[in-house]
Amino acid sequence: MKKSDLIIVVLFLVIAITFFGFNKYRSNFIKQNSNQIYAEIYVEGNLYKSVPLSNDKEDIIEINTEDGKNIIKIHDDGVEITEADCFDEICVKTGFKKEVGETIVCLPHKLVIEIKGNMEIKVDAVSN
Numbered sequence: 001m002k003k004s005d006l007i008i009v010v011l012f013l014v015i016a017i018t019f020f021g022f023n024k025y026r027s028n029f030i031k032q033n034s035n036q037i038y039a040e041i042y043v044e045g046n047l048y049k050s051v052p053l054s055n056d057k058e059d060i061i062e063i064n065t066e067d068g069k070n071i072i073k074i075h076d077d078g079v080e081i082t083e084a085d086c087f088d089e090i091c092v093k094t095g096f097k098k099e100v101g102e103t104i105v106c107l108p109h110k111l112v113i114e115i116k117g118n119m120e121i122k123v124d125a126v127s128n
Helices: 003-033 090-094
Strands: 037-043 046-052 059-064 069-075 078-084 103-106 111-117
Touching: 037 059, 046 059, 078 090, 078 103, 078 111, 090 103
Parallel strands: none
Antiparallel strands: 037 046, 037 111, 059 069, 069 078, 103 111
16 A cells, blocks of 8 residues: 555544534534423333333323332423323322423333423412
């Protein structure tokens, strides 16, 4: 391999790495500035799944643990727990949530659903 061939190969590698870095930066910038809302599902404190809520399709997620079973329904840009085999079913009674900052919690099953995103959190009330 000649010295000029080596210089051309190195030059192409530098250009390729530069374009890769630029595209990576651009995609992260777009992702941070998008208004996508998603639900993070935690089981026993660990992230189980992150689900986008702005999807047009309906999704059913069944979670079975040693503590019990929950059925989560993703629809209409929001989330709700439709079934739970815990004794009080407070998580089912919590209802449908779709605003950033809202949560659904099932304490007996150690399940937490948090709605996250880059949109503003709506304020219920303001005090002086």
